[in-house]
Amino acid sequence: MEQGADIARARKPTLKDVANMAGVSPMTASRVIGDKGGVSAEMTRKVHAAAKKLGYARNEAARLMRPGQRSGLLGVIVTNIDNPYYAQVLLGVEAAAKDAGRQIITGFSHNDPRLEAELVRDLSARQIEGLIVVPARADAPHLAAAAKAGMPIALASRSINHGRVDTVLVDDIGAVRTEVGKLLDEGRHPIAFLGGEPTITTAARRYAGFVQAHTDAGVEVDQRYVRQMPSEPAAVVRVTRELLAMDEPPAAFFTANNRFSINVLRVLLDPHARWTPHSTAPRLVGFDTFELADLVPYPLTLIEHDAQALGRLAAELTLRRINSAERTPPITMTMPSVGVVHGLQPNSS
Amino acid sequence: MEQGADIARARKPTLKDVANMAGVSPMTASRVIGDKGGVSAEMTRKVHAAAKKLGYARNEAARLMRPGQRSGLLGVIVTNIDNPYYAQVLLGVEAAAKDAGRQIITGFSHNDPRLEAELVRDLSARQIEGLIVVPARADAPHLAAAAKAGMPIALASRSINHGRVDTVLVDDIGAVRTEVGKLLDEGRHPIAFLGGEPTITTAARRYAGFVQAHTDAGVEVDQRYVRQMPSEPAAVVRVTRELLAMDEPPAAFFTANNRFSINVLRVLLDPHARWTPHSTAPRLVGFDTFELADLVPYPLTLIEHDAQALGRLAAELTLRRINSAERTPPITMTMPSVGVVHGLQPNSS
DNA sequence: CACCGGCTTGGTAACGATACCATGTACGAC
DNA sequence: GTCGTACATGGTATCGTTACCAAGCCGGTG
Numbered sequence: 001m002e003q004g005a006d007i008a009r010a011r012k013p014t015l016k017d018v019a020n021m022a023g024v025s026p027m028t029a030s031r032v033i034g035d036k037g038g039v040s041a042e043m044t045r046k047v048h049a050a051a052k053k054l055g056y057a058r059n060e061a062a063r064l065m066r067p068g069q070r071s072g073l074l075g076v077i078v079t080n081i082d083n084p085y086y087a088q089v090l091l092g093v094e095a096a097a098k099d100a101g102r103q104i105i106t107g108f109s110h111n112d113p114r115l116e117a118e119l120v121r122d123l124s125a126r127q128i129e130g131l132i133v134v135p136a137r138a139d140a141p142h143l144a145a146a147a148k149a150g151m152p153i154a155l156a157s158r159s160i161n162h163g164r165v166d167t168v169l170v171d172d173i174g175a176v177r178t179e180v181g182k183l184l185d186e187g188r189h190p191i192a193f194l195g196g197e198p199t200i201t202t203a204a205r206r207y208a209g210f211v212q213a214h215t216d217a218g219v220e221v222d223q224r225y226v227r228q229m230p231s232e233p234a235a236v237v238r239v240t241r242e243l244l245a246m247d248e249p250p251a252a253f254f255t256a257n258n259r260f261s262i263n264v265l266r267v268l269l270d271p272h273a274r275w276t277p278h279s280t281a282p283r284l285v286g287f288d289t290f291e292l293a294d295l296v297p298y299p300l301t302l303i304e305h306d307a308q309a310l311g312r313l314a315a316e317l318t319l320r321r322i323n324s325a326e327r328t329p330p331i332t333m334t335m336p337s338v339g340v341v342h343g344l345q346p347n348s349s
Numbered sequence: 350m351e352q353g354a355d356i357a358r359a360r361k362p363t364l365k366d367v368a369n370m371a372g373v374s375p376m377t378a379s380r381v382i383g384d385k386g387g388v389s390a391e392m393t394r395k396v397h398a399a400a401k402k403l404g405y406a407r408n409e410a411a412r413l414m415r416p417g418q419r420s421g422l423l424g425v426i427v428t429n430i431d432n433p434y435y436a437q438v439l440l441g442v443e444a445a446a447k448d449a450g451r452q453i454i455t456g457f458s459h460n461d462p463r464l465e466a467e468l469v470r471d472l473s474a475r476q477i478e479g480l481i482v483v484p485a486r487a488d489a490p491h492l493a494a495a496a497k498a499g500m501p502i503a504l505a506s507r508s509i510n511h512g513r514v515d516t517v518l519v520d521d522i523g524a525v526r527t528e529v530g531k532l533l534d535e536g537r538h539p540i541a542f543l544g545g546e547p548t549i550t551t552a553a554r555r556y557a558g559f560v561q562a563h564t565d566a567g568v569e570v571d572q573r574y575v576r577q578m579p580s581e582p583a584a585v586v587r588v589t590r591e592l593l594a595m596d597e598p599p600a601a602f603f604t605a606n607n608r609f610s611i612n613v614l615r616v617l618l619d620p621h622a623r624w625t626p627h628s629t630a631p632r633l634v635g636f637d638t639f640e641l642a643d644l645v646p647y648p649l650t651l652i653e654h655d656a657q658a659l660g661r662l663a664a665e666l667t668l669r670r671i672n673s674a675e676r677t678p679p680i681t682m683t684m685p686s687v688g689v690v691h692g693l694q695p696n697s698s
Numbered sequence: 699c700a701c702c703g704g705c706t707t708g709g710t711a712a713c714g715a716t717a718c719c720a721t722g723t724a725c726g727a728c
Numbered sequence: 729g730t731c732g733t734a735c736a737t738g739g740t741a742t743c744g745t746t747a748c749c750a751a752g753c754c755g756g757t758g
Contacts, residue, residue: 015714027716028738030716034716038735038737057474059414059713059714059715061410062716062743064410064715065408065414065714065716066717066742066743067743069743073475084433084640087430087436091457103456104454104455104456105452106454107452122452123452124406125406125407125408126409126422127408127409145404262641269644291433291640291641292611292641295646363744363745364744364745365745373707373708375708375744376746377708379745379746380707380746387707388706388707389706410743410744410745411745411746413745414713414743414745415746418746
């Protein structure tokens with residue numbers, strides 16, 4: 001049974017092997033495989049038969065060497081898909097890539113600019129046609145340089161400070177301003193802010209919206225309630241507990257992404273922290289949605305947008321550049337986001 | 350300002366360009382770039398300087414043409430990352446790939462065997478060194494063929510019927526048998542089964558565990574409570590409502606993956622369906638975990654395993670084959686899974 | 699002083715696929 | 729019957745890189 005199997009791995013069949021078996025020249029076989037036309041039905045049949053018999057698959061690396069050949073690869077760099085948000089973005093990119101007959105090659109930067117720069121190099125070496133990136137930091141010279149060198153790039157969700165690059169953002173500032181504004185209008189004050197460090201542009205923008213809402217309401221932002229930090233779960237839980245233990249606990253929390261929201265929720269729902277009169281329970285407003293937000297037994301407002309559409313849009317910007325010969329000035333688009341009320345009322349039976 | 354920019358896209362610098370600028374032969378430049386040693390410090394410095402100045406990145410496609418060169422690419426095919434479960438698997442694969450100095454190239458089969466077969470061809474054409482697949486169906490001749498042709502492959506989570514391929518499974522049958530058995534021991538009967546169609550091996554195996562538990566308890570499986578179907582949310586919600594509306598509603602639900610669990614939960618938590626005496630509320634046991642399972646106001650037991658570890662293990666099996674010259678018989682590994690009690694008690698205050 | 703050995707450097711060919719051009723063939727038109 | 733044209737096929741060169749071999753240079757040794 002097993003004796004027929006080669007011990008060494010079988011060499012992959014080449015176009016020449018197919019041509020030999022079909023009794024034609026490699027050139028004719030190439031035309032058939034590449035579906036270029038101008039080959040008789042007879043030969044086409046023979047070549048296809050030989051290719052099938054040998055299990056031939058074209059060597060993309062070799063094809064790619066010829067000038068003017070497209071790799072059909074789109075590079076994607078996201079920070080981490082631990083957060084389902086980025087999985088959605090990735091899904092949108094993939095859908096757009098597929099529509100354009102492209103394959104995606106994915107890297108995860110884990111929010112590390114060094115890793116991100118390495119990935120850009122590596123993907124570039126693999127002859128990707130374009131790149132979609134969720135940049136780790138606002139300061140990203142490697143991305144600016146790649147764009148300048150002619151690589152079609154689009155940034156998704158976050159932007160960078162220097163460099164002329166297509167970018168798809170979310171209406172962070174406006175939506176946060178509106179929703180935090182509502183809290184202040186209700187007289188909720190002070191409001192705690194938990195978000196990423198300002199080197200991350202979304203975190204910075206969401207904080208800006210938070211500040212603007214306060215300015216609108218004529219209220220000072222109390223810095224004792226502001227925490228700009230990585231969204232590491234244990235740290236978020238600890239910080240939330242600290243805030244709740246203050247002499248004047250926050251009347252509401254604003255969380256700048258779903259990682260913060262979830263872990264703040266964990267503390268707010270902790271049975272040890274029971275808000276005897278229901279009205280004194282802090283309100284929670286968070287950016288980004290998360291699965292099961294509708295089933296959580298705590299009232300919360302989430303500022304939501306379509307992450308998949310965002311990914312798709314970014315990919316389409318990249319593809320637009322791939323398909324056009326000239327360099328056009330970079331575009332920045334902003335996707336709408338909207339506050340959605342979620343959560344079951346606790347103990348309301 | 351903008352006038353200096355070329356209208357046409359700049360040609361990428363080649364190794365020859367670097368060599369010319371450094372005043373050495375392409376061969377010497379190649380040695381420096383490839384870190385092969387045997388080049389004087391002086392030349393090394395010059396080549397690196399030139400490479401940096403030109404923004405040179407090696408053309409991987411050209412390098413790859415030479416015989417015996419590895420692409421450094423690992424192909425990954427998952428069904429969809431809409432389900433965070435597969436994002437975890439992907440993350441595990443990526444971690445293992447990174448440890449081995451490999452990049453991953455990802456495709457989504459959307460559970461369509463035809464798409465999956467296309468992806469295998471396409472990835473193979475890109476000279477991937479190996480492949481990690483969550484197969485869409487148990488019947489997958491394209492995967493068996495690829496393995497037979499010498500492609501290092503590992504299957505993750507699901508298996509295929511024919512073909513000799515390394516596989517990492519989860520202890521579906523045993524864990525389901527145990528947990529469903531507990532329900533039956535408590536006298537819960539009938540138990541509804543909601544899971545995927547049996548062409549998906551995990552769905553089939555989890556159903557097998559469900560049946561075994563009944564056999565153990567000497568109880569007949571009542572087919573009126575069994576639904577094998579795609580996990581499309583609206584359909585799951587509808588089916589759950591139908592089951593609850595039966596003359597004898599199920600005393601418990603078993604859901605074969607987290608998509609089913611979540612949508613069954615949505616119905617069970619619907620305020621219109623209120624279980625006046627708490628004990629009559631159906632119990633829920635589900636396979637796979639999901640984020641926020643701990644915050645859901647409904648008692649549930651989830652059969653959990655480490656999806657990231659599973660992905661990593663599958664990748665390591667593929668890498669093992671990549672690194673060994675001979676063909677060894679395929680391995681099947683089974684990861685443990687364990688029932689975990691979750692969920693807040695409703696209205697328990 | 700001749701020779702040897704080690705070290706550095708460069709020339710050449712080849713990987714697999716395809717663009718370009720040249721050649722061959724068949725058939726219709728005058 | 730000859731020529732032209734359209735179509736089918738094949739030969740050759742080439743893409744960027746690196747393995748292999750050859751050659752040059754140096755210092756040391758007999």
